[in-house]
Amino acid sequence: MRVEGRVVTPTGVVDGYVELAGETIVTVGTGAPAADRWIVPGFVDIHTHGGGGHTFTTGDASAAREAAAFHLRHGTTTLLASLVSSPYELMRDATAAFAPLVAEGVLAGIHYEGPYLSQARCGAQNPAFLRDPSVDELSALVELGGGAVRMVTVAPERHGALEAIKLLVSRGVVVAIGHTDATYDQTLAGIEAGATVGTHVFNGMRPPHHREPGPVFALLGAESVVCELIPDGIHLHDGTLAFAAKVTGPDRAALVTDAMAAAGMPDGEYELGGQAVVVADRVARLARDGSIAGSTLTMDAGLRQAVHAGVSMVDAVRMVTTTPARAIGVAGEVGALAPGLRADLVVLDDSLRVSRVMRAGAWLS
Incomplete structure (x- = not known):
């Protein structure tokens, strides 16, 4: 699974993606199209x-x-x-x-x-x-x-x-x-x-x-x-x-x-x-x-x-x-978007309001 947006890492913001495998983050990459949403850690x-x-x-x-x-x-x-x-x-x-x-x-x-x-x-x-x-x-x-x-x-x-x-x-x-x-x-x-x-x-x-x-x-x-x-x-x-x-x-x-x-x-x-x-x-x-x-x-x-x-x-x-x-x-x-950590992330809209929440690789319904 891949989640794209403005990804907030411990060192900065990148237009990129967070790639997940099961409950774990495997990659935080760059190069995805800029999006009007933020991807931040849980x-x-x-x-x-x-x-x-x-x-x-x-x-x-x-x-x-x-x-x-x-x-x-x-x-x-x-x-x-x-x-x-x-x-x-x-x-x-x-x-x-x-x-x-x-x-x-x-x-x-x-x-x-x-x-x-x-x-x-x-x-x-x-x-x-x-x-x-x-x-x-x-x-x-x-x-x-x-x-x-x-x-x-x-x-x-x-x-x-x-x-x-x-x-x-x-x-x-x-x-x-x-x-x-x-x-x-x-x-x-x-x-x-x-x-x-x-x-x-x-x-x-x-x-x-x-x-x-x-x-x-x-x-x-x-x-x-x-x-x-x-x-x-x-x-x-x-x-x-x-x-x-x-x-x-x-x-x-x-x-x-x-x-x-x-x-x-x-x-x-x-x-x-x-x-x-x-x-x-x-x-x-x-x-x-x-x-x-x-x-x-x-x-x-x-x-x-x-x-x-x-x-x-x-x-x-x-x-x-x-x-x-x-x-x-x-x-x-937990606590960061980094490979090996639990796949906890929050998708925020441009006004920093919660759009979606993921915990351990699963979206809240």
């Missing part, structure tokens, strides 16, 4: 809580399958199921429920966004469930997941955080720094311990100040860290998005949706981590205090927003595919 979302009216946060496997299917229709062919701060029992049950979906390939893994987070910077996380990291708790969860636990967000200033980071990294789990009131030095200590991702940088963390730079400058400046950015025009001003992408470069910026169940759904009342959420004009906020509660974003819309903010098409595509894939350790399987 999107990789490493931070999402749900979509299409379905959530990952309750640990329901049927809901998780539907949420993944919703995002797949918007071009996301690889995604992590992000939980929110929860009691251990819910984390345990969700891990057991989602592990078979990871083995099946519906999910690329599980992301615990909490509960090891800052009270002061908890945002829409339920403060009742926040606690210090427990090496015993994490060891049990990672063991239960059997490789399904892919990433954990930690506030490095919490008691026991550095020991937890080292444990997780030793077990092959990616550690992200987020929802943190850490100082610049505390953030660097978390990075030194092995953290390699910044959870939705700028949001849910101490704001930067020229005399107290805090976690934002530490994460943006660390060459070993991939910084998540939410490109919905709400979490970040377009100028902030463009600035952060320029500071990190496309190899260190990963666009994420942070989507909740309301993505793709009408305005109204929803739930996140046991808390009431009200969505109005596509903005999700906690009913109790108005804190932003995730997003209603899809990755195709995030790509358009990044390009609108001034990020080049090639860089924006890297930020929604290649870089997040590398951040969670799956770059050898």
Whole structure:
């Protein structure tokens, strides 16, 4: 099978084609007639809580399958199921429920966004469930997941955080720094311990100040860290998005949706981590205090927003595919249009809207 168009590769755009054999890309070639459509890799979302009216946060496997299917229709062919701060029992049950979906390939893994987070910077996380990291708790969860636990967000200033980071990294789990009131030095200590991702940088963390730079400058400046950015025009001003992408470069910026169940759904009342959420004009906020509660974003819309903010098409595509894939350790399987990788691709029209989606060599019907 051959798919022709303006092919976006990790190094540029070519008028060409992607040739497939079964589930695998075999050739990316040039010389096909120019077409008014883009061929890009399947999107990789490493931070999402749900979509299409379905959530990952309750640990329901049927809901998780539907949420993944919703995002797949918007071009996301690889995604992590992000939980929110929860009691251990819910984390345990969700891990057991989602592990078979990871083995099946519906999910690329599980992301615990909490509960090891800052009270002061908890945002829409339920403060009742926040606690210090427990090496015993994490060891049990990672063991239960059997490789399904892919990433954990930690506030490095919490008691026991550095020991937890080292444990997780030793077990092959990616550690992200987020929802943190850490100082610049505390953030660097978390990075030194092995953290390699910044959870939705700028949001849910101490704001930067020229005399107290805090976690934002530490994460943006660390060459070993991939910084998540939410490109919905709400979490970040377009100028902030463009600035952060320029500071990190496309190899260190990963666009994420942070989507909740309301993505793709009408305005109204929803739930996140046991808390009431009200969505109005596509903005999700906690009913109790108005804190932003995730997003209603899809990755195709995030790509358009990044390009609108001034990020080049090639860089924006890297930020929604290649870089997040590398951040969670799956770059050898997905994240680019290159021979040997899984045949995941998205056909976009000239306005960057999804026309067709292919996953593992099969078009969505």
